[in-house]
Amino acid sequence: MKGGIGQLMKQAQQMQADMKKAQEEMASLTVTGESGGGMVKLTMSCQHQVKELAIDDALFGDDKDMLEDLIIAAFNDAQRKVEKTTQEKFSGLAGGLNLPPGMKLPF
Numbered sequence: 001m002k003g004g005i006g007q008l009m010k011q012a013q014q015m016q017a018d019m020k021k022a023q024e025e026m027a028s029l030t031v032t033g034e035s036g037g038g039m040v041k042l043t044m045s046c047q048h049q050v051k052e053l054a055i056d057d058a059l060f061g062d063d064k065d066m067l068e069d070l071i072i073a074a075f076n077d078a079q080r081k082v083e084k085t086t087q088e089k090f091s092g093l094a095g096g097l098n099l100p101p102g103m104k105l106p107f
Helices: 003-026 059-060 064-090
Strands: 031-033 040-045 050-055
Touching: 003 040, 003 059, 003 064, 040 064, 050 059, 050 064, 059 064
Parallel strands: none
Antiparallel strands: 031 040, 040 050
């Protein structure tokens, strides 16, 4: 039994090192959310920091409420892409631990 616990601890330490590396990589990854057929683009890091907002000049003469809605939609699109990218990046890290079905680790 002692060998099993030692192996589990070794796997946990390796997973912790892999998670740290993945988190560092995520800091440099960005995604771009779009709305209005690409007229509003919002670039966000995978650590949820907005890096850039680009609004097509044609939208400045339009309805303020519509522009606000397009910015929100682009932000939400970027958020979804961050979540998808994060899940893809971290999904394989817990694979070696043989966790019971349905048990998830907090990422």
